[in-house]
Amino acid sequence: MDQQTMKQTLEIRKRGVERTLGSCLEHTSIPDSLREAMEYSLLAGGKRIRPVLCLTWARLFGACEEPVLPFAASLELIHTYSLIHDDLPAMDDDATRRGQPSNHVRFGEAQAILAGDGLLTHAFSMMLSVPLQAERVLAAASEVARAAGPAGMVGGQVMDMALTGLGVTEVETLKRMHSMKTGAMLRVSCLSGALLAGAGSAGLEKAKRFGAALGLAFQVADDILDVIGDEQKMGKPVGSDTKHSKLTYPALLGLERSRRLGDSMVQESKEALSGLQSEEADFLTALAKYVMHRTE
Amino acid sequence: MDQQTMKQTLEIRKRGVERTLGSCLEHTSIPDSLREAMEYSLLAGGKRIRPVLCLTWARLFGACEEPVLPFAASLELIHTYSLIHDDLPAMDDDATRRGQPSNHVRFGEAQAILAGDGLLTHAFSMMLSVPLQAERVLAAASEVARAAGPAGMVGGQVMDMALTGLGVTEVETLKRMHSMKTGAMLRVSCLSGALLAGAGSAGLEKAKRFGAALGLAFQVADDILDVIGDEQKMGKPVGSDTKHSKLTYPALLGLERSRRLGDSMVQESKEALSGLQSEEADFLTALAKYVMHRTE
Numbered sequence: 333m334d335q336q337t338m339k340q341t342l343e344i345r346k347r348g349v350e351r352t353l354g355s356c357l358e359h360t361s362i363p364d365s366l367r368e369a370m371e372y373s374l375l376a377g378g379k380r381i382r383p384v385l386c387l388t389w390a391r392l393f394g395a396c397e398e399p400v401l402p403f404a405a406s407l408e409l410i411h412t413y414s415l416i417h418d419d420l421p422a423m424d425d426d427a428t429r430r431g432q433p434s435n436h437v438r439f440g441e442a443q444a445i446l447a448g449d450g451l452l453t454h455a456f457s458m459m460l461s462v463p464l465q466a467e468r469v470l471a472a473a474s475e476v477a478r479a480a481g482p483a484g485m486v487g488g489q490v491m492d493m494a495l496t497g498l499g500v501t502e503v504e505t506l507k508r509m510h511s512m513k514t515g516a517m518l519r520v521s522c523l524s525g526a527l528l529a530g531a532g533s534a535g536l537e538k539a540k541r542f543g544a545a546l547g548l549a550f551q552v553a554d555d556i557l558d559v560i561g562d563e564q565k566m567g568k569p570v571g572s573d574t575k576h577s578k579l580t581y582p583a584l585l586g587l588e589r590s591r592r593l594g595d596s597m598v599q600e601s602k603e604a605l606s607g608l609q610s611e612e613a614d615f616l617t618a619l620a621k622y623v624m625h626r627t628e
Numbered sequence: 629m630d631q632q633t634m635k636q637t638l639e640i641r642k643r644g645v646e647r648t649l650g651s652c653l654e655h656t657s658i659p660d661s662l663r664e665a666m667e668y669s670l671l672a673g674g675k676r677i678r679p680v681l682c683l684t685w686a687r688l689f690g691a692c693e694e695p696v697l698p699f700a701a702s703l704e705l706i707h708t709y710s711l712i713h714d715d716l717p718a719m720d721d722d723a724t725r726r727g728q729p730s731n732h733v734r735f736g737e738a739q740a741i742l743a744g745d746g747l748l749t750h751a752f753s754m755m756l757s758v759p760l761q762a763e764r765v766l767a768a769a770s771e772v773a774r775a776a777g778p779a780g781m782v783g784g785q786v787m788d789m790a791l792t793g794l795g796v797t798e799v800e801t802l803k804r805m806h807s808m809k810t811g812a813m814l815r816v817s818c819l820s821g822a823l824l825a826g827a828g829s830a831g832l833e834k835a836k837r838f839g840a841a842l843g844l845a846f847q848v849a850d851d852i853l854d855v856i857g858d859e860q861k862m863g864k865p866v867g868s869d870t871k872h873s874k875l876t877y878p879a880l881l882g883l884e885r886s887r888r889l890g891d892s893m894v895q896e897s898k899e900a901l902s903g904l905q906s907e908e909a910d911f912l913t914a915l916a917k918y919v920m921h922r923t924e
Contacts, residue, residue, distance in 0.1 A: 422736070422738040446786055457770065457777055460773055474757055483656045486662070
C-alpha cells in the first residue's frame with residue numbers, strides 16, 4: 333500500500349475516533365468545569381494512533397468497527413490522561429502541549445490532576461460497556477489495565493524520572509523504560525483489538541510482536557524529531573528532551589544509529605505480520621513506515 | 629447483633645482484606661520505588677469499610693468469599709489513590725494522613741501523583757482478573773468505574789473544591805456533592821458485591837439503597853468527628869475542615885440536627901435490608917450503627 337492510500341485510510345479511521353471522542357463525555361452528569369478541562373486536552377488533536385491500531389487489529393480478525401469504537405477511543409483517553417499528568421509542574425513541567433497551553437496552565441494544577449483522573453476512570457467505563465462478548469471485553473480491558481498500570485506506563489514514567497539527568501549509557505535500560513512508558517500502551521492497542529475480535533493465540537502473538545516493534549520505532553522517531561523536528565508541526569518546543577536532560581536514543585546512539593534501529597523495528601513489525609494477507613495487514617505495514625518517517 | 633459480635637466479624641473480614649492488600653503488589657514488575665510509595669499509603673491502616681461491604685453483600689447473596697476478595701480489596705486501592713491525590717499541595721494540601729506524613733510529604737509530589745495513578749490502574753487489573761463469571765465481573769467493574777469516575781468520585785472532588793470557601797447554605801447541594809465524592813464509592817461497594825454474587829434486580833436495589841444511606845451517615849459522622857473528635861484516634865488534625873473552610877453538615881445544620889440526619893440514615897439503611905433475614909443483614913445493620921457512632 334502506498335503512503336497516500338495509507339493516509340486516506342488513516343484519515344477515515346481517525347474520523348470515526350474523533351466522532352466517538354467528541355461525544356463520549358456527553359449525556360453524563362460530569363460537572364461542567366471538569367468536562368471542560370477533560371475535553372480541552374482530549375479534543376486538542378493528535379495522531380490517534382492507539383485507537384486506529386485497536387480498530388485495525390479488530391478488523392484484521394473480522395470484527396465490525398462500530399462496537400469496537402468506544403473501546404478504541406478509550407485508549408486515547410488513557411493516553412491523554414498520561415500527557416496531562418506528565419506535563420504537571422511536579423513532573424516534566426511542560427507549559428505547552430499540542431500547540432496550546434498545557435492543561436494545568438489553562439485550568440490550574442488541581443483541575444488538571446482531576447481531569448487526568450477523570451479521563452482514566454472514564455476510559456474504563458467506556459471499555460467495560462462495549463456490546464461485545466463479555467469474555468472478550470474482560471480479557472481486552474484486563475490487558476489494558478495492566479499496560480497502563482504500575483508495571484506498565486505508570487512504572488515507565490517513574491523509571492524515566494529516575495533515569496533523567498543520570499546519564500545512563502545502557503541502551504537496554506532505555507529500551508526497558510520505553511517498553512513500559514510508551515511501548516506497553518501501543519502493544520496493548522494492537523492486542524486488545526485482536527482480543528475483542530476473538531483472535532486465536534497465534535494471532536494474539538502477532539499483535540503483541542507488531543505492537544512491540546511499532547512502539548520502539550515510534551519512540552525512536554519521537555526522539556529523533558525532538559532533535560531535528562519543526563517546532564510548529566510538533567506543537568512543543570524542539571530540543572525539550574535536551575533541556576530536561578532526558579535520555580534519548582540520539583543522545584545515546586547518535587542520529588545515524590538511531591535511524592537504523594528505527595528502520596530495523598519497521599522491518600520487525602512487517603515480519604510480525606507474515607502470514608496475514610489482507611488489506612489491513614498492508615495498511616499496518618505502511619503505517620509502521622509512516623510512524624518511523626513522520627515529520628510531526 | 630450486638631456491637632461486640634459485629635466488631636469481631638468486622639475484624640475477621642478486615643484480616644482477609646489486609647492479607648490480600650499485603651500481597652497484591654508482589655510478583656509484578658513494578659519498579660521498587662513506586663511499589664514502596666503505593667504500599668506506604670495502602671498498608672497504613674484504615675477501616676477497610678469498602679472491601680468489607682463488598683464481601684458482605686456478596687456473602688448475603690450466597691457467594692464464596694475467596695474469589696471476591698481481590699475485587700473487594702481493589703476498592704481500597706481506589707480509595708487510597710483518592711486520598712493520595714486529595715492530599716496533594718494543589719488540592720487539600722494535607723501534610724498528614726492516618727497519623728503519618730502524607731504520601732507527597734514522604735515521597736515527593738511526582739511520586740505521589742504516580743503512586744495514585746498506579747493504585748487506580750492496578751485496582752482495575754485486580755477487579756478484571758477475579759475468577760468469577762465474566763458477565764458478573766464486567767457488570768460489577770463497570771459500576772465501579774462509573775462510581776470512581778468524573779460523574780462520581782472525581783466529579784465530587786471538583787464540586788467540593790468549587791464549594792469550599794463559598795459559604796453555600798443549601799444542604800441539598802452539600803448532599804449532592806457528598807453523594808458523588810464519598811457516597812458513590814460506598815454505594816458501589818455494596819452493589820458490586822451483590823452483582824458478583826448474581827443478585828436479582830430487587831437485591832441490587834436493596835444494595836444501592838443501603839449503600840446510599842450508609843454513605844450519607846458515614847459523611848455526617850465524619851464531619852461531626854472533625855468537630856468533636858480525638859486528634860490521635862483520627863490520625864489527622866481535628867478542625868481541619870474549618871481550617872480549610874470546608875462546607876460541613878455541622879457548619880450548615882448544627883451538631884444536633886446533623887446527628888439526627890445521621891440517625892435517620894441509619895434507620896433508612898435498616899429499612900433497605902427489610903426482607904433479607906440473615907446473619908449478614910444483621911451484621912450490616914450493626915455496621916451502619918457503628919459507622920454513625922464511631923469515635924475514629
